[in-house]
Amino acid sequence: MTSPASGRPPRADALRNRAKVLAAAEEVFAVQGTSASTEEVARKAGVGIGTVFRHFPTKESLLEAVLVALLERLAAEARELRSAADPGAAFFGFFSRVVSRAAAKQAVTEALAEAGVDARRATGAAGPGLRAALGALLERAQEAGAVRRDIGAGQVMALLAGLSYAAGRAGAREDVLRIAFDGLRPHACRDQAAARR
């Protein structure tokens, strides 16, 4: 798709414009939500509408490209934390950072929602990628006794999507995260002995 075996390599300005469009789309969708018009994206990118539609034949394909980019960036961040010194801090820190970013960017919330269920549609392989990276983070945190053991990556993804949504609207981000984190930790009395050793 990006470099088919058919024709010659794409022209330099074509590549430049594609990048400009993608960046503009990311910003526009982040601020106005995914219902922003394609024309708005073109204006922000400083190109004509025709150019946008040549690179992304459909609005949906443009949206998909943006969401995939966002998810892949999150997955990359998660992967970097795999070897962190404190697995618990890594897990909770990542969680918190994602929610904060979602509060600022409408599109992140929608990307998470898509990734959560619609593994079939859009977001293609990016959803599972994030899920896997998050799963690794989760497992290490569980082994370190920082997170309860009776949950999986799916539950965490769902929680992530939900709290991102809540954080974007209400201003109670800190408190809501605190509650969720307490719920994610092992039960103090029941499990603390097991966690300690």
Add this chain to the structure above:
Amino acid sequence: MTSPASGRPPRADALRNRAKVLAAAEEVFAVQGTSASTEEVARKAGVGIGTVFRHFPTKESLLEAVLVALLERLAAEARELRSAADPGAAFFGFFSRVVSRAAAKQAVTEALAEAGVDARRATGAAGPGLRAALGALLERAQEAGAVRRDIGAGQVMALLAGLSYAAGRAGAREDVLRIAFDGLRPHACRDQAAARR
């Protein structure tokens, strides 16, 4: 608004149609989300589009009426639970019921989101009404030692909105609720002595 001092009382069929439109709108928005077309609502109600727009001069006003009705119904349910025998069960049961309903009805989630922040716009007095009723439930549960004391109605509303969103997408409702509930309870070790007496 419902009975202005201006003209005579409204005709019987007008009242009937208004109710039919409201009911149809609630169902349509619940299934298709709030972006469903007004024509769809009219069809479902078995009336013409003109009739819809006479009763609700704007699509937004129709939407607002639906959301207010949903919120008021929730608030009424919460109020009925004020004198329940087990305050903890009443609180968590209500919470769980709301999230389940939101999973089935798109519109409920959006109503909660609106009520959470946009107290200014739409939903007018219904948002604060729910907040108050939920606050009463929360306080009783806290006094009974079933819920931690360092949170307020605002935090619970935010959590409610977020989990409703998550439940509507992912199928992990049960698990996510379990985590949230554990986070809402007092810390077992730190607080259980205080809660017991």
Add this chain to the structure above:
DNA sequence: CTACAATCGGAGTCCGTGCTCCGTATGAGA
């Protein structure tokens, strides 16, 4: 039963938006 004002119905208007088309501009190989 009659008369009339309130109400209904839905064709038609207006506008925003996704997407196409083609004349013009431009990068890159010879």
Add this chain to the structure above:
DNA sequence: TCTCATACGGAGCACGGACTCCGATTGTAG
């Protein structure tokens, strides 16, 4: 520099959805 396939720009088309208007209908007071 010359050539031309590639890429650009944006006017225009098609479509759907919110909202209007007015002739037909119907509840209701007298």
